[in-house]
Amino acid sequence: MEQPTGGTGPADVAGGAAESLDRPLPEGVRRKVVALVSDAFGGLTVGELPAQLRQYARFTPSRRAKFAGNAMAAALESDPVFRRRIGERIGQTQPELAGALESGAPPAAADPVDVAAAAYVLRPAGWVKLVAAAGEEVQRADAERADEETRHELERLREELAAARGQIRAETERLRAELDVSRKEAESLQRKLRSALSEVKRGEAALRRSGAETDVVRAEAAAQVSAAESESRRLKARLAEAETAVEAGRRAAREGRSVEDMRLRLLLDTVLDAAQGLRRELALPPSSIRPADSVDAVEPGRMSPKDIAARALSETDPALLDQLLALPQAHLIVDGYNVTKTGYPQMPLEKQRLRLLGGLSVLAAQTGAEMTCVFDGAELAAPVLLAPPRGVRVLFSRAGVTADELIRQLARAEPAGRPVVVVSTDREVADGVAKAGARPVASALLLKRLSRV
Numbered sequence: 001m002e003q004p005t006g007g008t009g010p011a012d013v014a015g016g017a018a019e020s021l022d023r024p025l026p027e028g029v030r031r032k033v034v035a036l037v038s039d040a041f042g043g044l045t046v047g048e049l050p051a052q053l054r055q056y057a058r059f060t061p062s063r064r065a066k067f068a069g070n071a072m073a074a075a076l077e078s079d080p081v082f083r084r085r086i087g088e089r090i091g092q093t094q095p096e097l098a099g100a101l102e103s104g105a106p107p108a109a110a111d112p113v114d115v116a117a118a119a120y121v122l123r124p125a126g127w128v129k130l131v132a133a134a135g136e137e138v139q140r141a142d143a144e145r146a147d148e149e150t151r152h153e154l155e156r157l158r159e160e161l162a163a164a165r166g167q168i169r170a171e172t173e174r175l176r177a178e179l180d181v182s183r184k185e186a187e188s189l190q191r192k193l194r195s196a197l198s199e200v201k202r203g204e205a206a207l208r209r210s211g212a213e214t215d216v217v218r219a220e221a222a223a224q225v226s227a228a229e230s231e232s233r234r235l236k237a238r239l240a241e242a243e244t245a246v247e248a249g250r251r252a253a254r255e256g257r258s259v260e261d262m263r264l265r266l267l268l269d270t271v272l273d274a275a276q277g278l279r280r281e282l283a284l285p286p287s288s289i290r291p292a293d294s295v296d297a298v299e300p301g302r303m304s305p306k307d308i309a310a311r312a313l314s315e316t317d318p319a320l321l322d323q324l325l326a327l328p329q330a331h332l333i334v335d336g337y338n339v340t341k342t343g344y345p346q347m348p349l350e351k352q353r354l355r356l357l358g359g360l361s362v363l364a365a366q367t368g369a370e371m372t373c374v375f376d377g378a379e380l381a382a383p384v385l386l387a388p389p390r391g392v393r394v395l396f397s398r399a400g401v402t403a404d405e406l407i408r409q410l411a412r413a414e415p416a417g418r419p420v421v422v423v424s425t426d427r428e429v430a431d432g433v434a435k436a437g438a439r440p441v442a443s444a445l446l447l448k449r450l451s452r453v
Helices: 010-014 027-041 051-056 061-067 069-078 080-093 095-102 112-122 127-255 257-282 318-325 336-343 349-367 403-413 427-435 443-451
Strands: 331-335 370-375 392-396 420-423 439-441
Touching (some): 027 061, 027 080, 061 069, 080 095, 318 439, 331 349, 336 370, 349 370, 349 392, 370 403, 420 443
Parallel strands (some): 370 392
């Protein structure tokens, strides 16, 4: 910001005191001059303002001081009329200070900066000395303030230094304590290491002793094995001698057996006669059951589903299914979609189910066998409203359970020995039900049989 240097204006000549500053205004005096001009600025009309200041007429005093400080200082220095108008405004707002300056006796209690700023604007006789004195006072005050700040800063630094020294001492003590602890721990670890090394040496010595003892034991075991082999050979020789003696005894017994046989036959005849007399005495009926009758087996005319396969019928002959269903208490389990998608896959699922269930109903009426038809629930878009036909049980697998698993559960639920026939071409299903004792047949066999219904 340009510093006004003072000058000789018409007002100064008229007053008979053509004075000027030989140095720039002190910064504190200059800020005060700008504040006085900014406050007096609002009391002037736009026409009374210099042309370069009219654009700031509507600004607040603080904004004028911030944005128009240089322009107002320059106008105040170069335009005596503007300076006179500002002086008149100061005389109206601060009449006591203005009157004291005009009389040449500024008030002693007034702030030197305020006196210098007002003197710079009003330009009374001796105003240059007042400004210079204010500048010196400001510099002195600044110097005192700087000294005070320096003292405070020095005190703060001294306090920080003392605190740092205290921290260093405390840290040093802590590190010494930690060093002592570390030394003690190192000594303890060294003692433990020496102890561990001693243990290792003792363990190695014990291992060597164990190795020597093991060698001794092995030698003793080898000697015992040798002795046992010798004893075994001796016992084998004695066994051979005993066998020879037994054979000789047998020969001697056979030679004297005739007499003993006669005595045994006589005793046996006596027992048989006594038994016959006891039977007559008790009047026991003859027994029709023999031990062989208690053995569980399949007799002719009571064949199981697996026995049917031994007959001379093809696996695709519908007569094979008739024979299986003719067994007592036969149960036919049908993999529904496996059969329908084998026979008529082009039809909708609903019509596939109806066609298969209709054929099974007729087959159930003809054979009298129990029939269960299983469909996969995963194929359903919505619950099925279906009235099962007479003689046929209809089941759908639950969510997360396939129809194959449901069929295996049905086969495992039947008691062992009941004829169970499962219709499915799925090899995994066939193998699973076969393990449960059921007879798997192909879907084509059922389709051929239903075509005759």
